[in-house]
Structures are given as C-alpha cells and as structure tokens.
Amino acid sequence: MFVQEVKDHLIHKIIPFWEGLKDEEFGGYYGYKGFDLVTDKEAVKGCILNSRILWFFSNCYMLTGDEELMQHARHAYCFLKEHCVDRIIIRRSLSMLLLPITMHQKMRRP
Numbered sequence: 374m375f376v377q378e379v380k381d382h383l384i385h386k387i388i389p390f391w392e393g394l395k396d397e398e399f400g401g402y403y404g405y406k407g408f409d410l411v412t413d414k415e416a417v418k419g420c421i422l423n424s425r426i427l428w429f430f431s432n433c434y435m436l437t438g439d440e441e442l443m444q445h446a447r448h449a450y451c452f453l454k455e456h457c458v459d460r461i462i463i464r465r466s467l468s469m470l471l472l473p474i475t476m477h478q479k480m481r482r483p
Contacts, residue, residue, distance in 0.1 A: 380436075388433055391426060392445060401452030402426050420457035423449050 394402040394412060401423050405416035427449035434442040 383433070384437065388442070391429060394426075395445065395448060400448070400455065402449060418452075418456075420453060423452055423457065427453065 391402070394406065396403055396414070396418070401418045403412050403414055403416060404418045404422055405413040407413065427446055430442050430446035430449060433439070434446060
C-alpha cells in the first residue's frame with residue numbers, strides 16, 4: 374500500500390512539477406521557481422541542476438518505462454551537451470590522453 378502511494382505521488386505530483394520547468398525555447402530546464410510557484414524564466418540555468426534533472430528523468434523512465442520521461446532526459450542531456458561543456462578543456466584533455474600514444478608511435482618508427 375505504501376509503495377503504491379509513493380509511486381502515485383511521484384507520477385502525479387513530483388514528475389509534473391519538474392516537467393513544468395522545461396524550457397522549450399532555449400533548451401534545458403528553468404533554474405528557479407519561487408515560493409509562489411511562479412517560474413522565473415530569466416534566472417540562470419545551472420549545469421548542476423540540469424544534470425540532476427537528467428538523472429531524475431532517467432531514473433523515472435527506468436522505474437515507469439514511460440517514453441515521455443526519456444524524452445525529458447534527452448532534452449536535459451542535449452542542453453548539457455550544447456551549453457555546459459568546455460570544449461577547449463576537452464580538446465586539451467584529449468590531446469594529453471593521446472600524447473603517450475603519439476610518442477610511442479614516433480619511437481617505433483625507424
């Protein structure tokens with residue numbers, strides 16, 4: 374009985390709350406909703422918040438199998454991939470990872 378009550382609360386209260394923060398225009402999820410439950414569409418969107426929302430919708434999908442929840446997870450993932458990744462650091466990190474391979478290949482050449 375208690376488990377079903379918790380699942381119903383998740384499906385009918387918690388999930389709709391987070392779905393309501395989806396930003397269709399600029400991607401991701403809005404970063405602030407006041408005590409009056411009014412969403413501040415001008416608030417900064419945080420990468421940490423959007424990564425937690427990705428985690429939330431992913432886990433809700435695994436629990437319920439509802440494909441709409443997977444679409445919400447993809448929406449958060451796309452925002453993170455497009456706006457929360459420092460491509461310069463990634464490029465440098467990749468080059469540092471590949472450096473030993475490159476050096477090894479040069480050493481093997483006659």
